[in-house]
Amino acid sequence: MAAQSGTVERILDTAEVLFAEKGFAETSLRAITSKAGVNLAAVNYHFGSKEALIQAIFERFLAPFCAELGASMAQLAADGETPDLERLLRMMSRTALGAHGSSPERLALFFRLSGLAYTQAQGHLRRFIREQYGDVFNRFLTLLAKAVPDVPPLELFWRVHFGLGATVFAMSSMDSLRALCKSDFDTELSAADVTQRLLPFIVGGIRA
Amino acid sequence: MAAQSGTVERILDTAEVLFAEKGFAETSLRAITSKAGVNLAAVNYHFGSKEALIQAIFERFLAPFCAELGASMAQLAADGETPDLERLLRMMSRTALGAHGSSPERLALFFRLSGLAYTQAQGHLRRFIREQYGDVFNRFLTLLAKAVPDVPPLELFWRVHFGLGATVFAMSSMDSLRALCKSDFDTELSAADVTQRLLPFIVGGIRA
DNA sequence: AAACGTTTCAAACATATGTTTGCAAGGCAT
DNA sequence: ATGCCTTGCAAACATATGTTTGAAACGTTT
Numbered sequence A, B: 001m002a003a004q005s006g007t008v009e010r011i012l013d014t015a016e017v018l019f020a021e022k023g024f025a026e027t028s029l030r031a032i033t034s035k036a037g038v039n040l041a042a043v044n045y046h047f048g049s050k051e052a053l054i055q056a057i058f059e060r061f062l063a064p065f066c067a068e069l070g071a072s073m074a075q076l077a078a079d080g081e082t083p084d085l086e087r088l089l090r091m092m093s094r095t096a097l098g099a100h101g102s103s104p105e106r107l108a109l110f111f112r113l114s115g116l117a118y119t120q121a122q123g124h125l126r127r128f129i130r131e132q133y134g135d136v137f138n139r140f141l142t143l144l145a146k147a148v149p150d151v152p153p154l155e156l157f158w159r160v161h162f163g164l165g166a167t168v169f170a171m172s173s174m175d176s177l178r179a180l181c182k183s184d185f186d187t188e189l190s191a192a193d194v195t196q197r198l199l200p201f202i203v204g205g206i207r208a
Numbered sequence C: 001a002a003a004c005g006t007t008t009c010a011a012a013c014a015t016a017t018g019t020t021t022g023c024a025a026g027g028c029a030t
Numbered sequence D: 001a002t003g004c005c006t007t008g009c010a011a012a013c014a015t016a017t018g019t020t021t022g023a024a025a026c027g028t029t030t
Helices: A007-022 A031-038 A041-045 A050-079 A085-098 A106-117 A123-147 A153-172 A174-185 A190-205 B008-022 B029-036 B041-046 B051-079 B085-098 B104-119 B124-147 B153-171 B174-185 B191-207
Strands: none
Touching: A007 A031, A007 A041, A007 A050, A007 A106, A007 A153, A031 A041, A041 B085, A050 A085, A050 A106, A050 A123, A085 A106, A085 A123, A085 A190, A085 B051, A106 A123, A106 A153, A106 B104, A106 B153, A123 A153, A153 A174, A153 A190, A153 B041, A153 B051, A153 B104, A153 B153, A153 B191, A174 A190, A174 B153, A190 B153, A190 B174, A190 B191, B008 B029, B008 B051, B008 B104, B029 B041, B051 B085, B051 B104, B085 B104, B085 B191, B104 B124, B104 B153, B124 B153, B153 B174, B153 B191, B174 B191
């Protein structure tokens, strides 16, 4: 098998960038294939449909991330450490970063795609993600609950999602916010900088 | 002029709901006009284009909101009150609610549209919104800065946007989060409930 | 009632999109 | 080399979309 000129990877690489830039519906297969330098029919041949391509992109993102996060949580349990909120979030952040070649830009891209998945395309993607990787997320949530025993579970549920929202939004509009920051404050911040500022905000919000 | 069978309003009402549900690109003019019970050509006749329709929707949302927010800030300044963070946010929330017929659902719809504006359609809408209503937002920001003098302006800038992100995201996925909350905790929360929980989170995050 | 501007309508238009098809090219076993 | 399966390709297909058009319907003014 596998002539391996790398068609599949080239499609995935190109598509995830274009989708993140313009959105799913706004990005045509022709735009993807032409920029990737492959034939138009290649997408339908290798993935079956545009929807399946989108799912494949998320799978490529989420599979290594969830694997690493699971491993991190397992090791944390093995060490018998008392989970601390800030430490947990930092672990999550480090894992997310590590799973994608330690590139903050790529991490931002992932969050931007996640944001799109939550706003657009109500249907298939959200179901796919929850069914596929929902349990890892839930395990992390129960870990969080142990870290903040004074916050009732229901309250925690909402605050975690508020924090997730802050993250997704910040990453989604990272570029324009950084531009705005530069024009308003003459300060150029990196993606890593923003992430560092995000963490205390979430911790403060969850602790309230 | 004005035969006034309410075609324009019916288009706006229908379009804002459909856009919020499915996104801009995913909602066709035919879907809008058929559900609104008007002719397909009516959109292009009354608004000129689909883009102009989208802008008109945001204008209808933002114009009364910014007017009321401006008035509230003016009165606050006239009273000479010391601005308090929680009070300010509550004022903002109350104003936003009041500007749209005191319907939490409609407010959620507005935030969902805002979220879409920030993720999709990078171009025309964001420019339009910032040029049209940016100054009111900036005035509110300087008010906030006075309320939290211990937080440096740059830090505040980012935390406010984190809070905005949490809000937008929460409102955007309000329905699915409420469903998830019901299935996980057997607790049914109203949109107003969620908003009430959101406020302490943001306050905590900004104060950090 | 006649003339005018505004609004509505069905139909057509041009185009962009996801998908399918039929065949050629390439690698790998027998 | 022959046969076979996988991959690549250009072209066509079917359809959905935003937009335009020309005439009919309506209300107002003269």
